[in-house]
Amino acid sequence: MTPLSELYQQVILDHNSHPQNFHKLENADGSAEGYNPLCGDEIHIYLKMEGEKIQDIGFLGSGCAISKASTSIMTASIKGKTKAEAKVIFQKFIKMITSPLEDSSPDPDLGKLSVFKGVREFPTRIKCASLAWHTLQAALENKNKTVTTEEESDPHG
Amino acid sequence: MKILDIEKIRADFPILRQSIRGRSLVYLDNAATSQKPRSVIEAIGSYYSEQNANVHRGVHYLSEKATEEVENVRVRVKKFIKAQDHREVIFVRGTTEAINLVAQSYGRAHLQAGDEVMITEMEHHSNIVPWQIVCEEKGARLKVAPIDDAGDLELDLLESLFSKRTRLVALSHISNVLGTINPVKKVIEMAHRYQVPVLIDGAQAVPHMNIDVQDLDCDFYAFSGHKMYGPTGIGVLYGKRGLLEAMPPYQGGGDMIRKVTFEGTEYNDLPYKFEAGTPHIAGIIGLGAAVDYIQGMGLEKIAAHENELLQDATQALQKISGVEIIGKARDRACVLSFVMEGVHPHDVGTIIDQEGVAIRVGHHCAMPLMKRLGVPATARASFAVYNSHEDIQALVHGLRKVREVFGC
Numbered sequence: 225m226t227p228l229s230e231l232y233q234q235v236i237l238d239h240n241s242h243p244q245n246f247h248k249l250e251n252a253d254g255s256a257e258g259y260n261p262l263c264g265d266e267i268h269i270y271l272k273m274e275g276e277k278i279q280d281i282g283f284l285g286s287g288c289a290i291s292k293a294s295t296s297i298m299t300a301s302i303k304g305k306t307k308a309e310a311k312v313i314f315q316k317f318i319k320m321i322t323s324p325l326e327d328s329s330p331d332p333d334l335g336k337l338s339v340f341k342g343v344r345e346f347p348t349r350i351k352c353a354s355l356a357w358h359t360l361q362a363a364l365e366n367k368n369k370t371v372t373t374e375e376e377s378d379p380h381g
Numbered sequence: 382m383k384i385l386d387i388e389k390i391r392a393d394f395p396i397l398r399q400s401i402r403g404r405s406l407v408y409l410d411n412a413a414t415s416q417k418p419r420s421v422i423e424a425i426g427s428y429y430s431e432q433n434a435n436v437h438r439g440v441h442y443l444s445e446k447a448t449e450e451v452e453n454v455r456v457r458v459k460k461f462i463k464a465q466d467h468r469e470v471i472f473v474r475g476t477t478e479a480i481n482l483v484a485q486s487y488g489r490a491h492l493q494a495g496d497e498v499m500i501t502e503m504e505h506h507s508n509i510v511p512w513q514i515v516c517e518e519k520g521a522r523l524k525v526a527p528i529d530d531a532g533d534l535e536l537d538l539l540e541s542l543f544s545k546r547t548r549l550v551a552l553s554h555i556s557n558v559l560g561t562i563n564p565v566k567k568v569i570e571m572a573h574r575y576q577v578p579v580l581i582d583g584a585q586a587v588p589h590m591n592i593d594v595q596d597l598d599c600d601f602y603a604f605s606g607h608k609m610y611g612p613t614g615i616g617v618l619y620g621k622r623g624l625l626e627a628m629p630p631y632q633g634g635g636d637m638i639r640k641v642t643f644e645g646t647e648y649n650d651l652p653y654k655f656e657a658g659t660p661h662i663a664g665i666i667g668l669g670a671a672v673d674y675i676q677g678m679g680l681e682k683i684a685a686h687e688n689e690l691l692q693d694a695t696q697a698l699q700k701i702s703g704v705e706i707i708g709k710a711r712d713r714a715c716v717l718s719f720v721m722e723g724v725h726p727h728d729v730g731t732i733i734d735q736e737g738v739a740i741r742v743g744h745h746c747a748m749p750l751m752k753r754l755g756v757p758a759t760a761r762a763s764f765a766v767y768n769s770h771e772d773i774q775a776l777v778h779g780l781r782k783v784r785e786v787f788g789c
């Protein structure tokens with residue numbers, strides 16, 4: 225596979241054109257907005273909790289294929305998980321998309337999320353893939369603020 | 382007859398020989414920054430290896446030589462933009478600093494609560510935010526002149542925004558997103574009827590068309606070296622002498638003073654009053670080489686060549702299904718923004734980058750304009766004199782690849 229076909233795998237393209245859980249939750253008890261000023265990706269995540277468990281999740285927004293597919297697959301993979309379990313997956317996911325190329329294959333626990341491993345070859349696209357996860361974390365804490373991908377780094381218009 | 386010998390020109394730019402991901406570089410991001418010809422690179426190198434010294438300070442040979450070089454570039458820039466007096470040419474870091482200088486010096490001195498500064502909907506953030514800062518400080522307001530759907534300024538509406546409180550108009554000469562060439566001369570005439578001075582953001586215009594600040598009768602004109610084949614970190618603020626003389630300094634420090642005591646300071650004359658501290662001497666020398674390089678080709682010829690490229694690219698992109706060109710103003714230059722149905726610009730950029738084609742994707746530092754256009758971002762190809770019709774073919778090829786990847 226070329227780096228490009230590794231990045232734009234069919235699964236990612238499918239989730240981009242037919243995202244899962246792509247709707248607002250009316251009775252959400254946690255929500256957050258994520259924004260990537262570099263390319264204008266905007267997502268809104270809604271959560272319905274049952275104690276520690278993420279009972280339901282939905283999202284709305286617009287963005288590039290990577291950010292949209294990442295959000296879609298993220299929602300599918302954490303629905304029904306506890307907060308703590310979601311956090312573990314989050315960490316593994318971030319590690320996968322930021323670790324050096326020569327590092328071994330992704331953690332098997334990532335399941336379908338491993339389609340994003342090609343992202344690490346495209347440093348400018350890492351934020352597109354991680355936006356969903358940072359927004360999820362904010363929604364879990366029910367911070368009603370916008371998280372941006374630029375918090376740790378230098379924004380450049 | 383060929384307008385310019387593009388192959389020969391390409392040979393002047395060492396970077397164009399480079400290959401990216403195994404393909405020869407197709408650089409279509411010139412509105413962000415242009416590449417540099419060997420003459421500019423060498424002028425900077427030889428300053429550091431043969432002439433390096435501070436200016437306006439030493440009595441020794443090298444310092445005199447450096448001072449002479451800097452002042453010589455000032456005169457060349459004066460001729461390049463057809464200013465009346467070399468003291469009207471202030472060296473700054475770039476367009477952004479030039480605009481901030483005017484906002485902080487002229488703006489702070491003239492704006493009062495309730496006053497108004499007029500800009501347009503198509504401005505770059507650097508011609509929005511400096512005005513917001515000073516307006517907020519002074520309790521003044523920003524008025525925004527609208528554009529129509531094609532990307533032309535609506536001159537009637539712009540005129541209707543003038544009031545007794547309008548203190549300054551600031552607008553771009555050429556839009557970095559839409560390529561619109563604004564009828565700045567008309568706007569300046571109009572503003573002057575209301576006794577309002579005008580600042581022109583010429584960042585995109587200077588490398589592409591002849592500028593005559595006296596003919597335009599603009600009050601301020603700002604531009605950057607790095608978009609006109611020169612180095613980064615250097616740019617120019619032109620201002621009419623009378624206005625500049627009446628303005629308070631922007632920054633304090635060395636060179637901008639005549640006499641300093643702890644009781645008070647007497648400021649230096651123009652242009653030094655606005656050039657505190659050691660300037661970017663190598664940058665100024667590089668800028669001088671860039672001016673020479675442009676003048677060696679002639680801006681009419683450069684513009685004619687770039688216009689051909691723009692026509693060619695416009696036609697080629699219109700033939701690709703799903704591609705929509707953003708910006709259909711009457712008068713356009715060298716910038717082509719577009720979106721692709723069903724594909725985000727960021728994905729377009731990544732895919733064609735793999736084909737060795739460099740374009741810009743995003744909001745182009747013009748978020749309010751993106752909102753007006755109703756798009757989160759665009760893809761933008763922008764041309765310089767060294768671009769060829771083959772570069773446009775590579776762009777078209779890259780865009781077909783995008784369709785292929787996205788299966789649409």
Ligand SMILES: Cc1ncc(COP(=O)(O)O)c(C=O)c1O
Pocket residue numbers: 412413474475476477478505507508553555556557582584585605607746
């Ligand atoms: C229209 C316009 N104005 C201002 C600027 C800012 O120029 P600089 O970053 O060189 O100060 C740019 C460049 O990005 C521009 O395109």
